[in-house]
Every structure is written in C-alpha cells, then in structure tokens.
Amino acid sequence: MAPTGLWLIGARGSVATTAVTGLLALRSGVVPPVGCVSAQQEFRDVPLPEWDEIRVGGHDIVDTPLEKRAELLTDSGVIPHRVFEAVRPTLSEVEREIRPGYHPATHSGTQADAARTLTDDITAFARRHGLARVVVVNVSSTEPVFPDLPEHDDLGALEAAMAVPGRTVLPPSSVAAYAAVRAGCPFVDFTPSTGLRLPALRELARRGGIPYAGSDGKTGETLVRSTLAPLFTTRALTVRSWAGTNLLGGGDGLTLADSEHAGSKLASKGRGLSTLLGQEVTAPLHIDNVPDLGEQKIAWDHVSFEGFLGARMSMQFTWTGYDSSLAAPLVLDLTRFAAAAQAAGEAGPLAPLAFFFKDPMGSTEHRLAEQFATLSSWAGTL
C-alpha cells in the first residue's frame, strides 16, 4: 500500500510509546506480530499498509523524550530489554516528529488558532514524508466529562465560538478531532473522551467524507465481559449481578480513580454490559489507583447467575494484564484498517471496527465473536 502516516495524540504516553517501539521492532523483524489482529491469516489478502510503510508522528503536552519513556516501560515489564536495545537508535526518528499538543491551560490564543496549528502540523508531516494519508489516533489520558453546550450541535455556531478569544467551547480531544478532520484524516478515538462524538464534528466529518472510529479501546475487563456474556445469554442463564473491581497503577490509575475522569470511563463500561445481557443487572464497578502495580492492570469480576429451577451459581475471574501491551498492537491495527477504509472510499463511522472498542460508534453489537465475524467479512471487501 502507499506510505501511510500514524499521528498519535498523546504521543509520549505509555500506549503510544509501546506502539512506536513495537512498530519499529516489527519493522526490523526482531519480534513476531503477537497481539496484532491485522497480522492474522484472515487478513492476509486485505490491502493494508505494511510495517515499513507506516511513518509516525504526533502531539503531546509533555516533554519527556520517547527514549526515556521506553526505558521506563522496559523496567516495568512491558518492553523486553533486548527489544528496547534493538530499537533505541531509531526512536529519535519518531521523536523528531512530535509537536506540542493543545491544552487550554497552556494555550493563550483562540481554539480556532489552536486547531489550525494542529492541522498544519499534520499536513506538514504528510508532505515531509510523501504520505498518501495520515490516520490520527487519540491515545492521550482520559479527560474529565465536558459539559454539553448548544454549540456542539451546530457546526457554524461551534466554529464561531472557537474564534472567540478566551472561550473554551471544546475539550482538547475534540479540538484534536476537529483538526484531524480539517486535515482530511481519519480519526480514531482509543479513549472514552469526547473526541468526535459531537453532532457538529460528525457533520464536519460527513461533509468531508472522512471515516472515523471509536471509542475506548477494549483491552481488559470489558474484553473479557464481551466474550463471556454470551455464555449466559445463549444458554438462557439469568445473570443476577456482575460486580467488578479494577486495580490500576501508572498514570491511568491516578487519572481514573479520580471520580470526575472516571465518569466517562465507567459509563462506557456500563453501557456495554446491559446491552450484552439484554437486561439491566446490579453491576457495581470500581476503579482504584494502586501505584505499586505500575503498568499492570488487575480486574476481578464476580458474576452471580441463576440456572434451571432457580439454582444459584457463580463465576469469578481475575485478569492480570499490561494495559499498554494490550492496547498498542490495536493502535497499529486501527491505523492499518482505517487507512485501508479511507483508500477504499469509506466515510462516516466505521462500524465494523466495533471489535476494538468498549463503546463502538455506529454499532450496538458488543459480543466479541460477532464483532470479529463482522470485521473479517468487512475487511474482505476492502
């Protein structure tokens, strides 16, 4: 396929750093593509960009160099020493392509100005590398819930408000989404933040014929839930309660255990469960910050269900994963699929990518197996 760009919002974060390190490692052949959905047999004949056809750049509001982040991830078990040593020299290639991201606290101009700068950064990146297209993927920290504003429903009103000095009419994720669409780029939201999920922004994407996908990558507890729930429904067993606890270290734990940020995350997790089960159930859910876990994420779920003649039974599981290890290959997959979709002329929400998300745009299907079947047959049409 033609040279393709991957532009990461939050390019110095754990997920981004792991994705970049992994891409460089895959390109040089030092690791097999374990965890990469798009590298499976099923997708062999789909016209996807190869590892060495993907160039990476991005925005971030922090300055820690990529190499330092990769080193920390090596200490915490996400990146093996030998992989880090192998890709270390080439990390600077990506480092050079990271530009300052937008945040209202550090930006003095209007949001319209900010968006224009972001768009220019992406366009320049594409030109510099002769890229056929650039996929923008948001992997920055989850934002606090942003209030609904009337401007969100009307593109004209929104753009007018963005041009007013001192007004913050959009959260940073939506400014990034706006900038991506303005640059003609597919936008993928791997986080539960607002991003493109505003009528005005969707309208903008519609007019530009831009494909987009999201939101909130399905990498742990919800991944297991969307696999397990059909066991109960297809067997006609009645789930009585499904309780969950998530222990997170790293910056993620800090951000999400704070109730304001967790709002969007918990809502996104909750929506899926009742859809999966076809009913509302008691489903208490917690996210706790446990710093000593580092990059690890531990989820415990307890499912209480009723069977024949009212028999009371239960199941519990503990999932112990590295969030970045699970998310990073999906970022590469999404880049490849979104690029192929745009090349094939697709526009609007990419519903067949529901397989990757907790809260899929354009789809109400949450069952993992059905999502994979849809993904496979769609990819065959590209």
Add this chain to the structure above:
Amino acid sequence: MAPTGLWLIGARGSVATTAVTGLLALRSGVVPPVGCVSAQQEFRDVPLPEWDEIRVGGHDIVDTPLEKRAELLTDSGVIPHRVFEAVRPTLSEVEREIRPGYHPATHSGTQADAARTLTDDITAFARRHGLARVVVVNVSSTEPVFPDLPEHDDLGALEAAMAVPGRTVLPPSSVAAYAAVRAGCPFVDFTPSTGLRLPALRELARRGGIPYAGSDGKTGETLVRSTLAPLFTTRALTVRSWAGTNLLGGGDGLTLADSEHAGSKLASKGRGLSTLLGQEVTAPLHIDNVPDLGEQKIAWDHVSFEGFLGARMSMQFTWTGYDSSLAAPLVLDLTRFAAAAQAAGEAGPLAPLAFFFKDPMGSTEHRLAEQFATLSSWAGTL
C-alpha cells in the same frame, strides 16, 4: 408437535431426576424455563414438542425411587423445596415407566438378548402412550474406557459376537445405543462413554436413517473454555499454558477421580482445547473427588498468555455450578431438537447440535458463539 417420548438411560441419576422434575414443573407452570436454550425467542417458530407433549421413561440399574432422589437433590440445593413439593405427586407417573437397565455384571444372557429387551421396553413405552417418536438420551455414569475390538468395525461381525453366550463385545452404553437405533429412535449421548461411536453402530444408524448426537454435555469448565478461547485467538494473543482443576462431589466425583473412568472424560476435554486454540499448549487437567461439595462442581482454570512484544499476562477463573442444574435443561433441549430433526427427515450425526457438547459428533467447531449461530440457523430450517 406430536406426542414425543424421552427415554433416559440412567433414569434415576442426578441429571435425569433434575430433568424429570424440571419438565413436570415447567408443564405445571411453577417455574420459568431458565437454562432452556430451546425456550428462547430465537426458537419460537421452530416446531418443537411442547413441555406437555413430552412423556418420560427410561432404564436404570439402580432401584432408588425417583422421589427419594429428588428429595436428596432438594437437600443439596439443586431443586427448591417448593418445586419438589409441587411435582412430588406426579413423579410416580415417570417412576412407573422406568425399567431395569443392562449391565454385564447383573445380566446372564447374551448381549443380543439384552439389547432386544431394551428395544422392547422402548417400543412398548411408545405404544402405551401413542408417541410419534421417542428420543433416547444417555445420562448414565461415565464408563471406563472400553478396549477396541475388531468386531466394532463391522456390523455383521458385531451382531454375531453379541449372540455368543458369555461374550461382552460392547460396553453398556453401546448396547443401549444399539437398542435405541433398533427401536428407530434418535440417540443422544450426554456422556463421554462409547455409545454410538463405533463404526458398526454408525453403519446401523445410517441404514435406518436415524439421527444421533453427542457427546459429553458441555456444562462447566469446558463451556467457559469454549467461550473464552476465542478472546485469545481473535486478538492474536498466544496462550502459553491453560491449567485446570475440577473439584466434584456426588457420584460423579467418585467415578471420575478414578483414573480409568476419567480417561474418556479428560480426553474429551483435551481434544477441544487444542482445536479451540489452533495449537497444542501445556494443559494439565485434574478431576478430584471432594464428597462434601455434594452436587456442586468447582473448576479453577489458569491461563498464561503472551501479548505484544512478549509481555507475560494471565487470567484465572473459578466456576461454581451445580452440574445437574446445568445439564438437565439441555437434556430437554436435545430431546426437543432431536425429535424435530427426525420429524424433518434428518439422519446421521446432527452436527448443528455441537453447541451442547464437549466432543461434538459431526463437527470440529468448538467455539460457543459460532456453535450457537449454527444451531440457530439450522433450527430455522426445521
């Protein structure tokens, strides 16, 4: 649908007793059909026998009355008191239809004689109740592995050997299967015993145009495994090991913890896992007899897997179920589906019923979601 018979091999066992109690309770409307796959919306338009169109009889080698067994199951939490009290008077209706089963240790004639008696019992039952057809379901205790004999490959040789006094050329489950087919009945094997799985017996079924299904009902650990395994394969995660431990009380624990009987059970469980994962993995598996658990069955599985860049992750689950509560509604489902299949003219192994079995005959599909999709579309054709 026309009046249909359900003939249970092992009619006084826990699974059979729960199925009978449940059928009577469903018929009188004191419980909803929780756990009954065939009672779901998807199958509303399939011509299945209704609860009050099913008559039950069976064979067993033990004498404990059904009412006594139902009482024990009530004490152990499988059957609620109020359900037991509601169906108690009607249990005798089924009790009257239970005939002595065949076992080489207690039978003095030839196996041909034995089979003839079994066939006659079933035929008389059908005639007595004016049944359009009878489905024979084996829910007796798992047998020890039976040696391969040359006669198993040739129907003529087999029947000749069955007529030789003193020869035990077939295990009891296969004598039962032979008798069922001779009576023109669909045969469903809910156990991992030999049953119909001999070339000579399959040939007999083929000639008679008899449908059959099996084997080994998928009710606990394997049910979860066949749901979970696709999480790893569709996400391209490499499973490194999948260890399992099963704690069983009741007679089942006693039978299966004994290594000779467990042989067929463990083989049946193992076959599925490697098919599901598309590779061989380290998969130690144990079945322990823990009498104090009574009817409960507790399974613990530990899955170790590798993700992106070799990251080491794991998942574990504990399943706490009542085996009889999980199996009994499936026995009713299988009766309904097998009857409808025969009515629709189907013969040979009923591959679309793979959804119900650990070791499905006529199918290599072990993934639960795919099995359910197949079942649904097949049922639509009946």
Add this chain to the structure above:
Amino acid sequence: MAPTGLWLIGARGSVATTAVTGLLALRSGVVPPVGCVSAQQEFRDVPLPEWDEIRVGGHDIVDTPLEKRAELLTDSGVIPHRVFEAVRPTLSEVEREIRPGYHPATHSGTQADAARTLTDDITAFARRHGLARVVVVNVSSTEPVFPDLPEHDDLGALEAAMAVPGRTVLPPSSVAAYAAVRAGCPFVDFTPSTGLRLPALRELARRGGIPYAGSDGKTGETLVRSTLAPLFTTRALTVRSWAGTNLLGGGDGLTLADSEHAGSKLASKGRGLSTLLGQEVTAPLHIDNVPDLGEQKIAWDHVSFEGFLGARMSMQFTWTGYDSSLAAPLVLDLTRFAAAAQAAGEAGPLAPLAFFFKDPMGSTEHRLAEQFATLSSWAGTL
C-alpha cells in the same frame, strides 16, 4: 453457672435471629456447637453459663416476628430446614421477651425517658426469670457516623442534655449502652456504631464497675486479614498494597453501601490493617450492595508484596460466607465470656475479647493467633 440473660439490641435482625435459633437448637441438642469458640476444649474448665442457663430477650424497632425472620433465613441457606422445624415452637418463648427499641424518629419524649424505659425493660426481664445477670449485646444495623458533641466528654453535661425535650444528644446505640450500664449490665458492641465509645459513657461504666467489650465483630474479610497479615510481617515481606472489595446482599448491603453508614465500617476495617502491617499501605476498600446475594457475603482481596531483592509477588483470596452464620455463635460466646467476667469481678474494657472484634476496645493487638492466645490464658483465670 447461675441463670444468665442475653439481651439483644436489634433482636429481630439476621444475626440475632440466627443466634436465638442456634441457642435453642444447641439447648435441645439437635446441632453440635460448630463455630462456637467457647465450646472448644480449651475452655472446658472455665465457669461459663451452659446453653440451658441462658435466657434471651431484647429490643427492636421492627415488628416482623422472629418466626418469620427465621423462616426467611431458612430459605436463604443460613438455617437448615430441620433445625428451623425443631426450634420453631420454642421461638415464641423469646418472641414474648422482645420490647420496642428506641429510635429518635419514632420517640417523642426525652432521651432520658427513653433510656429509663430501656433500663426498666431489662431489669424486669432479669427479675421475671430470676437471672443473676444480663449481658446486653448490640447487633442492630450499623448507624451513620454521629457528630462529636461536647456533652460526650462529660457525664453530668450529657445527662442534663438527655433530659432536654427535643434534643438528640446520643445516637440510638449509645442510648442503649447507657441504659445497659444503668441496669448494671455488661455491654458488648458487635457493630461499629458509637455505643459505649464516648468518654462520658465510659466514665459511667467505670463508676458502676461494669465490664464491656467491642466493637464490630470480626467475621469475614477482616478475620482473614488479621490471620494472613502476620505471614508477611513475620517473614519480613513488604506489603505494597492490599485492595479489598465486599459484595453484600441483605439489609447489610443496603445499609453499608450507603456511604454515610459505611463511614464507620470502613474506618474500623482500615485501622486494623495498618496496625497489622506496622505501616501504612495503599488499601482501597469497597462495600457494594448486591441484593441477589441474600445473606451471603463475598470478599475479594488482592495483596501485592515485595520479597528478596525486590521481587514482585501477589496473593488474592475470595471469601464466601454467611455473615449471620459467622456472627451468631460469637454473640453466644461473648455473652458467656462477658457473664463470666462480671461474675469474676472484672470491670472496664475487656481487652482479652479482642479476638472477636475488628476494632477491639482496650487492645491494639489485631493478630488473630496472638488474640486467641490472650483469650485462652485470660479465660483460665476466670
């Protein structure tokens, strides 16, 4: 020993009903004293009241008859059918001794009046049955945290305030404690409510030479924690985090998942852990209301610890218990020990009873094994 009274605050609750049912069952010999600490060999020679020397009465603000409550507990697995049937006729004996409890919402007089009535109820009960002494045990629902007031520090000021119409200077548990002490009765607080834990009330007890004990019975997660924590400390392993989640059904889940009531509970649980570990650790803790669990209580704890050379290891446990089954025998134990203590002339906080409590009065020892050793040697001196 001499005839002894057990006066239950919250006499119609699950714990009380189970304790009463159990006492009647023990008296008639239909069950062995499983779960009764005081019935063990170690305490054979301690002068404790025998089962048939204990008479029960109590206060409650609800009206549901004891027999009805016992029936519900039978349905939920706490009380076996045969035990319920055996003691049913004798429940009315206790039923007759239950008097209306105090609650500010339903009481119109002063708190001084209320306390006097409670005292009179207890005194009349003692006289009616010719009891040598009465132990008052609080097993009512956990109260919301009550604000600190200056009157709590001074007995004179407190009693003056109690006599002011319309003033609610004490929470119900403290009114009950006051009434008990005024009646000359040992007071045992099995809940985390305020009870006797106010300087003014302790002063009253001191003047009267009254022994007391509490608080918050150690029956589940905390019981396990106080057993396990010494593993880490005696082996010099550094606990990094200890996260816990509690799923509760029944009224308890409803009361405690409400953050205001949970305040005292969570504080009581937290105090112990840091004392046990000799350091502060990250210890997120949740209590969720999961009604379908009924009387069951499920706790999951995840402990992350560091060993030699910084090796990262972990342990997790799931506890599945019936709270009332675990608490009820301890209520009987505490009655026996408190009665013996008063008979032996002990007064003030009974520190050797720390074994029974999450938040022991008069003791900073939280390690279960050490607590048992202390209990045993103390009992030997009675």
Add this chain to the structure above:
Amino acid sequence: MAPTGLWLIGARGSVATTAVTGLLALRSGVVPPVGCVSAQQEFRDVPLPEWDEIRVGGHDIVDTPLEKRAELLTDSGVIPHRVFEAVRPTLSEVEREIRPGYHPATHSGTQADAARTLTDDITAFARRHGLARVVVVNVSSTEPVFPDLPEHDDLGALEAAMAVPGRTVLPPSSVAAYAAVRAGCPFVDFTPSTGLRLPALRELARRGGIPYAGSDGKTGETLVRSTLAPLFTTRALTVRSWAGTNLLGGGDGLTLADSEHAGSKLASKGRGLSTLLGQEVTAPLHIDNVPDLGEQKIAWDHVSFEGFLGARMSMQFTWTGYDSSLAAPLVLDLTRFAAAAQAAGEAGPLAPLAFFFKDPMGSTEHRLAEQFATLSSWAGTL
C-alpha cells in the same frame, strides 16, 4: 560474630544462586534485607554473623557457571538487572569455591570414599578462609523416595555398607549430610529429601554434638496454609475439604510433576495439614509442570468449611510467587541461626527453627504464628 561459612549442596541451583547474589548485594548495601527474617528488629540483639562475615562455597553436580545462572534468573524476574550488574564481578569469588558434588551415576568409588571427599572439601574451605564454623545447607533438587534399608538404623552397619564397592546404601542427600556431620558442621535440609532423617545419621550427629534442622522450606502454599488453618480451628469452624493445585515452571516443575520425586514432597505437605486442622480432611493435591511460568509458582487452594448450624461456606486463594525469591533469604537466615546455635552449644534437632519448614524436625507445631513466637524467644537465649 566469628567468620562463618555457608556450604551449599546444589550450589548452582536457582535458590543457591539467588541466595549468593542476595548475600553479595546485602554485603555491598545495594538492597535492603527484605524477606530476611533474621534482619528484623526482634533479632537485633542476637549474636548472628553479619552479612560480611559469611563466606560461601558448595557442591554441585552441574557445571553451568554461577554468573550464567544469575543472568537467567535476571531474565526471569527474580534478580533485578541493577543488582545483577552490581554483584556480577564478585560472583567469581563464590564460583571458585564450588566443588563437584556426589551422584551415584557419575561416581565410581564407594560411598565412603565419596563422603570423605565431600568432608575434605568442606574442611579445606573452612581452613582456607579461617572460618569458626561452616553451616551446610541442602538446596539441591528433590530426590526420588529412597527405599528403607536395615543399615539405616545402625551406624556401624551403615558405615560398613558404605565401604562396600558398588553399593548405594544412601541417597546423595544423606551422603552429603553424613559428610557435613563428619566435618563437624550443622546440617540444614531445605528440601524434602532424606538427608539426615535416618536413625543412623541422627545417632552420628548426636555423638558429635552437632545441631541440625529441616526439612523442606516453607515458601508458598504451605506457608499460607500454616497461617490460615488456625483461623478455622480457633473459630471452631469445621474444614470439610482443602484442595490444592500447584503450577510450577523451571526445573522444579519438571522434577516434582514426576510422581516418584513428588512422593516425598506431597507427603511432606500433607502431614502438616492434618496436624494443623486436628483432623483428617479430604485434601487432593497436585503439582503440575508448566514450563512457561519459569521461576514463578502459582498455587490455588479451595477450602470448604462448615459453620454454625451447618452453614456451608468456602474460601479460595491464589498465591503467585517466585520460589527462589522466597527461599533464598531463608537460607541466609538458617545459616545465621544455625551458626549461632552451634556457637551457643546447641546440639540435635533445632526445633525452634520449625518456622522455616514444611515438615519440621523435632517439632509438631505447624502454626506459623506459634512457630514465630517460639523462634523469637529461643533466639533471645542464644
């Protein structure tokens, strides 16, 4: 204290390598003594050899250099990179002190000759470094069960048999124990192998006034069991079954999953449980070889217990530890305590060291808390 030797049988194994690496790291101050029992406050005034007063040597039958083993343990998470780098240069100091161990398959002379060589190695080591005493600790692989022979009961007969060419009257661990005692050294058996546990060898130790301790270091599942079991006994709860599964990688998994070697291990684990509970319980126990786990050891235990009025409850735990990380500091602790014991004139089985062992010699106490109390007060007398 005076310069002390630690002589490791199996000096190139995982436990030995971790202990040596750790000792060097402690000596240079790059790590704190986490996991070292003897470094706790309680033992501050006990005259124990300091880290820099301990010299290490040993026997092994394999040749892989210590540095190579340490590197492998670094890759598998037991030793941090920075610790490995810090001690790497000093590993050769210990490397030079490792001599070929004894194994019947590679030794052609008599067992008497073999033992003499071993004794000479230890004596020369002590002389070379001017050591006041040398503690011999067996950390080699668990042996298969060795048959009982009449010579084991009589020292004269044993020594006569050892001198017969071609006779293998002792397993290697016992030859090592014999050699240690002949060298006047305390012998500590950290494995379940026979070692000194033969009447003839104990007699030899008795005559020489040699202290010894063992056997089978308590580092994982059994450690938890000996902590938890008293919860049930002190609370008068009846344990009905206690099932366990152990998943082991590394050489240990390979050795122990083989039923012959596991024999001694399982017996050693089982003995403790029934002693702890004061009764026999159903206790199925498995050890599985799961190579991908590497140095990790995962144990799952399920405890089913009965409470008041027969209520059925349960508890389960999963322990995830690095066996070598847990064992290595105890090897250092045992060296220090055994040296101090010999210096204080103690002889025979060191019962107060029961705290460290699954199957303690000279003690029937298995409860961890009681063992620690005994250890503490004994250490105070040294």
